[in-house]
Amino acid sequence: MAVKEKLSKEEKQELLKVLTYEKVKGKPIYYRGYKKVLKGELPPEAVMGSSGLQAFLIRLLVEFLLGALDRKMYEVLFNEIGFLCDKDSWRNLDIAVFEKEKVKPHLVQDKLIPIPPLVVIEVDTKADLSKYMNFEGYMYEKAEDLLNAGVQRVIWYITKVKKVLIAEPGKDWITADWDRDVEVLKGVELNLKKLLDKEGIEI
Incomplete structure (x- = not known):
């Protein structure tokens, strides 16, 4: 998924779904580094992959x-x-x-x-x-x-x-x-x- 520099509200919500690592009592836990993806600094794969x-x-x-x-x-x-x-x-x-x-x-x-x-x-x-x-x-x-x-x-x-x-x-x-x-x-x-x-x- 390509990341644009500026995301619409809908695009951001969709991306946050992809970046959700776990969910606890309805609240998401995101992948480490997810904020860099939202800023367009990294693609989702960069934070979702294992070391x-x-x-x-x-x-x-x-x-x-x-x-x-x-x-x-x-x-x-x-x-x-x-x-x-x-x-x-x-x-x-x-x-x-x-x-x-x-x-x-x-x-x-x-x-x-x-x-x-x-x-x-x-x-x-x-x-x-x-x-x-x-x-x-x-x-x-x-x-x-x-x-x-x-x-x-x-x-x-x-x-x-x-x-x-x-x-x-x-x-x-x-x-x-x-x-x-x-x-x-x-x-x-x-x-x-x-x-x-x-x-x-x-x-």
Whole structure:
């Protein structure tokens, strides 16, 4: 979508729809850098795309999950899955592990997925954080929304500080170094540092 220097009110509203990353209780959360798009300084694709680091880590994590999980029981989805977590709220998910039979009917529909995944794994975020005090405020809010919607475990990797948040309902949330073994599902433990070492890459 080309961006003109001056947009009409209608054009601006249409562009804001495109630039909406998530919606919480009817209020939009935009992609980080969306204001530059509205000013014509960047095209929408420049703020909506993943960084090389984020895309690479998600690829590593997805490859691990596809190899470690029973594919007859679980479905691994990625690439910003739209999850309808409440009536007026939806969240984008980097990686989500679903029970295969429960999610199967929704895989052929061009709609947000209305059933909660068992596990959500996030890497950083592309959300605009200007309405939050800091990244942690956004992360904790989103993790809580997901758990309240029925997700059993949220695992969130933060690359800047090489930390991982592990959040589960009814338990104290844990923040640890990302070389920690993290249980995804029973019997399946994930260690991002080991995956990076296997690739011969240090971040």
